[in-house]
Amino acid sequence: MRLIARAAAAALLVVASACGGSDSSGPAVVAGPPARVDVASTPSASIAAGSTAGTFSVKVVDAGGRGVTGVPVTFSTTGSAQVATTSGSTDASGVASTQVTGGTAAGAASVRASVSGISTLASASFIVIAGPAVKLTLDKRSIRLLSVGDTARITASAQDQYANAVPSGTVTFSATDPSLVSVDPTGLVRALRPGGTTNVIAASAGRADTSVVTVLALGATACTGLVSGTSLALGDVTTFTGTQFGCLSGTASGAEFTVVAFNSSTDGSALVTSSVAANGLIAAPAPLLSPVGGPTAIRAATGTRASLAPMLDLGFHERLMAQSSARFRGGFARARSARARLAASRSSEGEGLAPGAASYATIPSNVGVGDLLTLNVSANICTNPVNRAVRVKAVGTKSVILADTLNPSGGFSDADYTRFAARFDTLVYPLDVGAFGLPSDIDKNGGRVAVIFTLAVNQLVDTTSGYYVGGFFNPRDLFPKVGAVATDNCPGSNEGEMFYMLVPDPTGSVNGGKGIKQRAGFVDTLTTGVLAHEFQHLISGSRRVYVNTKAEDFEDVWLGEGLSHIAEELLYYRESGLAPRQNLKDSTIRIINRPTYPYWKADASSNFGRLLNYVRAPNTNSPYAMDDELTTRGATWSFLRYAADRLYTTDGAVWQRFADSYEQGLATVRTALGTDPAPLFRDWAVANYVDDLGLSSDARFQHKSWNYRDIFTTTFLNIPTYPLRTVAMTDGATAQLSVRGGSASYLRLSVGAGKEALLTFSSGGGAPNGAMQYVVVRTK
CATH class of the missing domain: 2.60.40.10 (Immunoglobulins)
Structure with missing residues (x-):
């Protein structure tokens, strides 16, 4: 009964609560979502x-x-x-x-x-x-003074428990042996007599710190007690690695030295900071830095001014190859499988080209002059094709020359296209194939390479770009439209061996009238060199996909471009009748062989222009930087030529070993050269200074093919002295260096007769970075 009563009471309570009087303010307001x-x-x-x-x-x-x-x-x-x-x-x-x-x-x-x-x-x-001061700290724990009258300054700072600087108030300085050194109220220490060691004590508000001061004995040098002196004969080289100190002897006659501070990191983007302090020097040598920067020119055959071949684009090829690698990396084997099935299908169906047809996306073996084809001329990879009607202008034994039907007026004539076919068949094709190997022939057209002259190349830039594109090879054309799996499909592919070339545009009509004006004569002078350059890209790319079956990616862009610049150099040798390893100089290329000087201007001068950009700022660039910059291209080309010359008496098969690599970058260099390239890059950096100074016959430091000093200061105008950037050091100075991997900074210094100079190497105030190697050459 009590349970029933309690339940009834609870129910009445609930009802009472629910039916009770209302609040006159209304229902409670609920907050909305966070604002x-x-x-x-x-x-x-x-x-x-x-x-x-x-x-x-x-x-x-x-x-x-x-x-x-x-x-x-x-x-x-x-x-x-x-x-x-x-x-x-x-x-x-x-x-x-x-x-x-x-x-x-x-x-x-x-x-x-x-x-x-x-x-x-x-x-x-x-x-x-900062919190309250808890200690007083001196900036120098020890000081070495070479002779009476020498000075050094000590700076004291108060610090809290976390080493934050705190106003120190009044600081007093004193020496425990005031007969050896004096110290003024500002912390300036001066040697009073030779030979001895004392403490200099700084004190403030009950806190103190000590620096040990040593005054060297009579006859001592800055090196005494730290490191033994190194004596070098003229042209000799020594290297300091992993050590804090180096000592150079001026010998009996006095000497001048160049320190090549080389960063051995294999990462071209790795910027290592380093300090080189020098004590015991005399007046610095005259600097070798060219006083003229900016635009340069080359001489005409008679010694007057002539135009330097213009520089190519600054990033187009890098972007194109980066996109290609991202799209096709890891799919090479599937592409070979799909290509084999496609070839079998075409073989069973037969192939041909009807007169006047414009429907083939590949170029068959029976193509004829006047035929029309439809090809994608876009620089995109697999999407957004730009299909154009292109007309066959010439058919050679190894080439098919095609011209976009929308090309601007005032361009090449039919005779020009026939000449380009002959130049490719008889000059460029045997040259590049002999050096880098045969390309693939996936379209089975008798091994012919399609060369497409199209305004699509001109349209890549306009008058605001500041540069131009001479041509390009698009890797997408090596891959099938329909891949082994759906994700491999590349509908934009032309499915054949081809590349694309700049065309004349005398009025700048492309891009709505904003195109760069390109005269036919100017474009003509570039064409053969660009053919050799782009054909190398095609050979290397196609061999990676269809010949070197272990490859699954394209070559790193810096090395690919360097090899194409080697192709340009080889073109110059072939056209001029000259050869590598002849230490060519201005008189050889311009005076003695005057009829072939135009070939140097057309084929080789751009390599020197790119290298000039590098030697003017070597420390901030690298021969193996992962980019497409002109400075990188120039340095890479120069290194490849140096390495081939140093290791081999002829080029032989060295360039094909690069093209046959299935690796990338420095791994390719190692395999192709058959040796660790790291010491070669260091010695190349030294050669950039030492070669043709008449100092050394050491083959490690020679550029055997080119006399850069003579060409830069004679063939080029406005460069009165060799343009490699150097820094002249004075006594007691510290050079603060920042050097990218694979490159170097250059310091020049002088040591008096019978004297020694102490070099102190450090990074970040501590021990020198392990990647830094300091190569010292005696130059006088």
Whole structure:
């Protein structure tokens, strides 16, 4: 009965509650979704390092300003600050908080709060200041003074427990042996007599620190007690690696040296900072830096001014090859499989080209002059094709020359196209095939290569670009339209061996009249060199896909471009009748062989122009930088020629070994040359300074094919001295260097007769970076 009574009472209570009197203010208003985050409280504006700054609170509100409960809040900091919790949720009032502590480093800091779905952060800024001073520190733990009268300055700084600088107040300096050195109130230490060691003590507010000062004995040098002197004969070379000190002897007559600070890192983007301090020097040698920068020119055959062959594009090929690698990497084997099935299908069906047809996307073996074909001339990879009608202008034994029917007027004549076919068949094809190997023949047209002259190349740039594209090879044309799997499909492929060439545009009609004006005569002078350049890309690319069956990616762009510039150089040798390893100089290429000088201007001068960009700033560039920059191209070409000359008496099969690689970059270089390339890059950097100075017959430091010093200062105008950038060092100075992998900085210094100079190598104030090698050459 009592259970029933209690249940009845509870029911009456519920009913009473539900039916009770109403609140005159109406139902409670529920907050909407979070709309913004407001700062509710901030930490102190200035706090000592490591101390608590206070509480940082934020309030999450809806569009009406009402606090929203249960919202996740993320806390973060910038600068030297920490938070007790990095996440939390808002309370019933919509507030979330965290405790803020100053970090150990003095400086600006902030704390921020963010809420998912709200773009604006809530933040508060404050300053972390140094705490109370706990120690006094000197900037030099030891000092060596060479002779009486020499000075060095000691600087004292007060620091808190985290090594933040604190105003030190008055600092007093004293020497425990005032007969050996004096020290003034500013910390300037001066040697008073030779031979001895003492302490210099700095003191302030009960804190002190000590520096050990040594004054060398009479007859001692800066090297005494640290490192033995190194004596070099004229042209001799020594290398300091993994050591902090080096000592150079001026011998009985005095000497001049060049220090080649080489970064041996195999990463061309790795920028290593290094310091070289020199003590014991005499007046610095005259600098070898050319006083003229900017545009240069080359001489005409008679010695007057002539135009330098223009530079090609600065990034188009890099972007094209990067996109190609991303699209086709790992799919080479499937492409070979799909190509084999396609070839079998075409063989069973037969192939041909009806007169006047314009439907074939490949170029069959029975193509004839006047035939029309439809080809994709776009620089895109597999998508967004730009299909154009192209007319066959000439058919050679190894070439099919085609011209876009939309090419601007005032361009090449039929006779020009016939001449280009002959030049390709009799000059470029045997040259590049002899050096790099046969290309594939996936379209089975008798091994002919299609060369497409199209305004699509001109359309890649306009008058605002500052450069032009001479032509390009598009790897997509090596891959089937229909792949082994759907993701391999490349509908934009022309399915054949081909590349694309610049055409004349005398009025700049392309790109709505914004095209670069290209006269037929100018484009003509470039064409043979570009044919050799792009054909090398085609050979290497096609061999990687269809010949070297272990390959699954294209060559790194820096090496691919370097090899194409080698093809240009080989073209010059073939046309001029000259050869590598002849140390060619201005009189040879311009005076003695005057009739062939135009070939140097057309085929070789651009390589020298690119190399000139490199030698003017070697430390900030690299021969194996992962880019398409002109400086990289020039350096890569020069290194490849140097390495082939150093290791082999003839070029032989060395270039084909590069084309036959299934590796990339430095791995290809190692395999093709048959040796570790790292020492070669270092010696190449030394050769860039030493060669043709008449100092050394050491083959490691010779450029056997070209006398760069003579060509740059004679064949080129406006360059009175060899343009390699060097830095002249003075006594007591420190050279601060930044050097990219594979390259070097060059320091010049002089040591007096009977004297020694101490070189101190360091990185970041400590031991020298292990990648740095300091090669020293005696030059006088």
